Amino acid sequence: MMLLTNTTHAETAPAQPTTDTALNPVFITANPLGSTTLAAPASTLYGDALTLRRADSLGATLNGLPGVSTTTYGPMVGRPIIRGMDGDRIRVLQNGVASYDASSLSYDHAVPEDTLSVERIEIVRGPAALLYGGNAIGGVVNTIDNRIPRDPIEGVSGQVDASYGGANDARAGAAQVEGGNGRFAFHVDAFDRETSNERIPGFAHSDRQRALDGPDVAQPYGSIPNSDGRWHGGAVGTSYTWADGYAGISYNGYEANYGSVAEDDVRLRMHQDHIAAASEIRNLQGPFSQLRFNFAYTDYEHKEIDDGVTGTTFRNHGYEARIEARHRNIGPLEGAIGVQLSQNTFSALGDEALVPTSQTTNAALFGLEEWNVTDALKLSLGARYEHVSIDPTSGGNEKFAGSPQRDFNAGSVSAGALFKLNTAWSVAGNVAYTERAPTYYELYSNGPHDATGQYLIGNPDAQKEKAISTDLSLRFANGANKASAGVFYSRFRNYLTEFNTGRLVNDDDEPVPPGTDDALNEAVYRGVRAEFYGIELDGTWRVFDRGAQRLDVEFVADYTHARNVDTGEPLPRISPLRATLALDYAYGPYGARTELVHAWPQHRVPEDDLPTGSYTTLGVILTYKFRVGSTHWLAYVRGQNLTNQEVRYASSVVRDIAPEGGRSVMVGLRTAF
Structure with missing residues (x-):
């Protein structure tokens, strides 16, 4: 497994042809100019690197990249966290455009996308x-x-992936076929993944949680109840290409159907339809030389089914x-x-109607300018102005009236700024002032949320979140x-977050x-001053390269410190200091990778949270x-957590009742024709 970071775009060439799809080495995200050298800290995954990192969720696939952790709510639920920020602060x-779902609203809502269908993932931090x-x-x-083929295709090609194993007996497979006559091109793909309950090395509940549970509570051991699931889908696309x-x-x-690890009788059934259109026109005459257009319409629904109801x-x-003009x-x-123009309508209907039906409309203008001052110095300036309107409708529910x-x-x-000190060394830095409008759930929440054990109350008078952020590398x-x-630093003037009031209430907030x-902790959204800072380290060093053999040593480490400036209290769900040391060996067509991951304890938690312990895991591919x-x-063949450690991510809201999987071995096969 190769970790590609800091705008690196090509994997090390192996001794014989690979199964990787040829990609245009342009970093799309955060730079409409198509530059391959960004001042931004960025990472990209594709080809073999992506195949060998794939997990049951998008967050788990990216977890461990510099500055990236994940939420978890069982094996198939995980949304990326970047530099300690999650939810609506991560797009x-x-x-390049939104695919609407409900994953930012709650930690038990999965991102409706499987990495088996993805060609490349780009991550821009900060x-x-x-x-x-x-x-x-x-x-x-x-x-x-590549569901809308961007380049001419001659003939027919395809790819098939299959794997089995892991701590949850995951059975996964995907296939895609592409073809064309040099002008018209088509793409068809399908994927399917099914898992059993996650196997774990001990009790599902942590030591501290079992002490709080008391002697009369049944304690699951060896696996996490109701953590199984199945999801599948597919796509068709076509395009017309020219020079x-x-x-x-x-x-x-x-489509997805998976269990809630916090509620043994609750299943979540998810469905999403996504229609996209895209175009790019190059070498235009006039003031603009290139136009790029992306559009997507999404229809998403999921049902939370309790004991069949x-x-x-x-x-x-x-x-x-989104339209970009160069x-x-x-x-x-x-x-x-x-x-950029967008409009979406969100509704939650039924027993857990914690927000009113809300329509959010966004219209934005943005721009980016770059100046190559000298061969050694490049400067960039970006700006965005947007208008956001949020219109709630009570729908006959009295608690949302008004x-x-x-x-x-x-x-x-x-x-x-990006400054080259010499041919090998460079310094990059960014600074930004950012404003974020509150979301519908931060404004209007008023209802029970069993998945997090809270009764959430929004703040309809909430103001914009404002932050000054910088990073230097x-x-x-x-x-x-x-x-x-x-290193990075962000300071928020009005950081919107949940605060427990100390009251226990029922589903009617009594x-x-x-x-x-079934008592719930009452929590309200409130704006506070907050700050985030930390470090990110990563590197690859080739220690041996002779003939068909090579050996690389890789190192990744990150740390995030986040606190409420007003009280000094730590912010919740922040990953501790983590470090990964890996050896990556190749001999002709053979490869072997050993990876050691250590996470330190996380004792910096809010007063009502439980700390997490350290762990050390060993992986081999x-x-x-x-x-x-x-x-x-x-x-x-991929072995994970071969030390069979009890792993509880500090970033998981269910860490004390649902740890990560224990020792597992997965076998996989990919072919391209």
């Missing part, structure tokens, strides 16, 4: 992601596929459109401007040897005494590449 995109909105203050995760561009459309569908139905449907150079300036419509004007600006790149050491069955006729094959 999860599909081909302030350079503001071109995608104030709600990208933490960063952007952009999954990119200076392409235009196409696609449709993809997603649908309790709550969540729906989210809407569109997002202008011809204005003196030394190279740049692009763009417009919820006011809110309108916000939010502006953001960022500046970046020292980078080294010399052939196969690469390294980066970075006070109940301690020990009452063995690979073999071969050819059969004109087909390329990759066979692999």
Whole structure:
């Protein structure tokens, strides 16, 4: 498994042809100018690297990259966390535009996307992601596929993936076929994944949680009840390509059925339809040399079914459109401007109707300019201005009656610099001022949320979240040897977060005494001053390279410190200091990787949270590449947590009742033709 970071785009060339799909080495996310050298701290995964990292959720797939952790709510639920920020502060995109779901609202809601269908994943950390909105203050995760073929295709090609194993007996498979005549191209894909209950090395509940449970509570051992699931989907797409561009459309569908690890009788059934259109026109005459257009419409629904009865139905449907225009150079300036429009309607109907039906409309203008001052110094300046309108409707529910419509004007600006000290060393820095409008759930929540054990109350008078963020990194790149050491800092003036009031209430927000069955912690959204800072380290060093053999040593480490400035109290769900040391060996078609991960304890938690302990895990991956006729094959065996450690992520809201999986072995096979 190869970890690609800091805008590195090509895997080390193996001794024989690989199964990787040839990719245009342009970093799309956060730079409409298509530059391969970004001041932003960024990572990209594709090809073999992505195949060997794939997990049962998007968050788990990216967990362990510099500055990236994950939420968890069982094996198939995980949304990326970047630099300690989650929810609406991280934009999860599909081909550069939104794919609406309910994953930012609650930790038990999965991201309706399987990495088996993804060609590449790009991650941009920190302030350079503001071109995608104030709600990208933490960063952007952009999954990119070829469902709308962007380049001419001659003939027919395809790919098949299959794997089995893991701590939950995951059975996964995917297939795709692409073809074309050099002008018209098509793409078809399908995927399916099914898991059993997650096996764990001991009790599901932590030592501290079992002490709080008392002697009369049954304690699951060896596996996590109701953690199984199945999800499947597919897509069709077509495009017309010519020398200076392409235009196409696609449709993809997603179905899921999985259990809630916090409620033994609750299942979540999810469905999403996603229609996309995209086009790019290059070498235009006039003031603009290139235009890029992306549009997507999403219709999403999921039902929470308690003992066979649908309790709550969540729906989210809407569109997002984005146009980017690259202008011809204005003196030394190279740049692009763009417009983004979106509208979506979210509703939660039933027993857990914690928010009113709300329509959110967003219109934004953005731009980016770069100036190559000298061969050694490049400067960039980006800005975005957006208008956000949130219009709630009570729908006959009295507790939402009188919820006011809110309108916000939010502006953001960022500046970046990349300075080459010499041919190997460079320094990169970014600074940004960002404004984020509150979401519908931060404004209007008023209802029980059993998945987190809370009764949530929004703040309809909440103001914009404002932050100043900066990061600075020292980078080294010399052939196969690469390294980066970075620091970051963000300070929020009005950080919107949940605060427990100390009251225990029932589903009607009426006070109940301690020990009452199904009692909920009352929590309110409140704006506070907050700060986040930390470090990110990663590097690869080739220690041996002779003939068909090579050996790389890789190191990754990160740490985030986050606190409420007003009280000094730690913010919740922050990953502790983590470090990964790996040896990556290749001999002709054979490969072997050993990876040791250590996470320190997390004792910096809010007063009502429980701390997490340290863990050390060992992983091993063995690979073999071969050819059969004109087909390329990759066979692999992946062992994870071979030390069978009890792993509880500090970033998980269910860490004390549902740990990560124990020792597991997975076998997989991929072929391309």
